[in-house]
Amino acid sequence: MKIVINGGxxxxxxxxxxxxxxxxxxxxxxxxxxxxxxVTGEGLAEAIKGAQVVIDLSNSxxxxxxxxxxxxxxxxxxxxxxxxxxxxxxxxxxxxxxTERLQASGYxxxxxxxxxxxxxxxxxxxxxxxxxxxxxxxxxxxxAKADERVTVPAALIQPIASDNVADVMAEVALASPRNGILExxxxxxxxxxxxxxxxxxxxxxxxxxxxSAGVPYFGAMLEESTLVSDNNPHLxxxxxxxxxxxxxxxx
Numbered sequence: 001m002k003i004v005i006n007g008g009x010x011x012x013x014x015x016x017x018x019x020x021x022x023x024x025x026x027x028x029x030x031x032x033x034x035x036x037x038x039v040t041g042e043g044l045a046e047a048i049k050g051a052q053v054v055i056d057l058s059n060s061x062x063x064x065x066x067x068x069x070x071x072x073x074x075x076x077x078x079x080x081x082x083x084x085x086x087x088x089x090x091x092x093x094x095x096x097x098x099t100e101r102l103q104a105s106g107y108x109x110x111x112x113x114x115x116x117x118x119x120x121x122x123x124x125x126x127x128x129x130x131x132x133x134x135x136x137x138x139x140x141x142x143x144a145k146a147d148e149r150v151t152v153p154a155a156l157i158q159p160i161a162s163d164n165v166a167d168v169m170a171e172v173a174l175a176s177p178r179n180g181i182l183e184x185x186x187x188x189x190x191x192x193x194x195x196x197x198x199x200x201x202x203x204x205x206x207x208x209x210x211x212s213a214g215v216p217y218f219g220a221m222l223e224e225s226t227l228v229s230d231n232n233p234h235l236x237x238x239x240x241x242x243x244x245x246x247x248x249x250x251x
Contacts, residue, residue: 001025001026001052001053001174002025002026002027002028002050002051002052002053003020003025003026003027003028003051003052003053003054003055003173004027004028004030004047004048004051004053004054004055005017005020005027005028005029005030005054005055005057006030006031006036006038006054006055006056006057006058006075006079007030007031007056007057007058007059008027008028008029008030008031008034008057009029009031009033009034010031010057010058010059011133011135011162012057012094012162012165012166012169013029013031013057014029015162015163015165015166016055016057016166016169016170016173017029018166019166019167019170020170020173020174023170023174028047028051030043030044030047038056038058038074038075038076038078038079039071039074039075039078041078041082044078044079044082045082045085045086047082048079048082048083048085048086048088049086050086051083051086051088052088052089052090053088053089053090053091053092053173053174054079054083054088054090054091054092055092055093055094055169055173056075056076056079056091056092056093056094057093057094057169058075060072060107060110063106063107063218064106065106065107065109065110066106068106068107068110069106069109069110069113071110072110072111072113072114072117073110073113073114073117076093076114076117076118077117079091080117080118080121080123083121083123084121084122084123088123089124089177090124090125090126090173090176090177091118091121091123091124091125091126091177092125092126092127092128092169092172092173093114093115093118093125093126093127093128094127094128094130094165094169095111095114095115095127095128095129095130096108096111096129096130096131096132097129097130097131097183097184097185097227097228097229097233098129098226098227098228099111099112099115099129100112101223101226102217102220102226103220104219104220104221105217105218105219105220106219107218107219108220115127124177124179125177125178125179126172126175126177126178126179126180126181126182127180127181127182128165128168128169128172128181128182128183128184129181129182129183129184129229130160130165130168130183130184130185131157131158131159131160131184131185131186131227131228131229131233132157132159132160132227133159133160133161133162133165134159134160134161134162134186134238134240134243134244134247135161135162135247136159137159137195137196137199138199138203140152140192140196141196141199141200141205141207141209143218144196144215148207148208149207149208149209149210150196150200150207150208150209150210151209151210151211151212151215152192152193152196152209152210152211152212152215153192153211153212153213153215153216153217153221153222154191154192154193154211154212154213154215154224155191155192155217155222155223155224155225155226155227156189156190156191156192156224156225156227156228157189157190157191157192157195157227157228158185158186158188158189158190158227158228158229159186159190159195159240160184160185160186160236160238161186161236161238161242161243163238164184164186164236164237164238165184165236167236168182168184168234168236182234183229183231183232183233183234184229184233184234184235184236185228185229185233185234185235185236186235186236186238186239187235187236187237187238187239188239188240189228190240191211192211192227193209193210193211195240196209197209198240199240199244202244
């Protein structure tokens with residue numbers, strides 16, 4: 001089977017490419033570096049020609065409100081048009097658990113616009129909603145730093161390992177379209193403060209971690225359960241300890 005993975009050189013994309021190639025599929029890892037640009041359309045028609053499945057794992061290089069919305073509108077619009085032209089049988093995209101609850105954020109408004117384009121395209125599709133990745137914990141801590149303290153939202157978080165996300169993306173690509181959403185989450189639910197404190201301690205970082213209901217999460221205020229799934233999610237198997245011990249170490 002020919003499968004095109006847009007964003008095929010990124011964190012999730014490269015892992016998904018490897019899984020599907022090892023299963024014997026003809027996989028195109030599409031990215032601007034490989035001459036396939038979903039925003040400009042360069043190389044897209046030829047890449048998707050003959051494909052049965054398209055997986056969209058791309059992400060905007062800018063999170064500024066206007067730029068991120070334009071990215072997803074252009075990229076997803078071009079991918080959908082090329083997929084329809086080539087009668088693609090299954091369009092798969094990765095999005096975020098809580099997207100509909102995070103519309104105060106320009107990034108999540110753009111993700112919602114992306115999802116609406118897919119739903120209205122007429123193509124058979126599956127949208128995978130994932131909770132935040134373990135690999136994103138450092139960015140959460142960095143965004144919340146104030147002097148020698150870190151203050152994060154007083155909310156729950158249920159992060160999932162990128163390896164488990166890639167497992168699911170490969171499985172979904174080979175399954176029948178859901179024409180709906182599949183939610184996936186990590187095996188453990190934490191208070192964000194507790195998990196960030198655990199992560200920093202494991203990294204040898206001595207900063208104190210506080211929690212406040214008044215702290216935004218990348219521009220959006222959180223309710224307690226905004227970032228977690230209560231929709232019977234598929235649970236990953238890799239917990240925090242396993243992920244931390246197996247992650248690539250900095251040189």
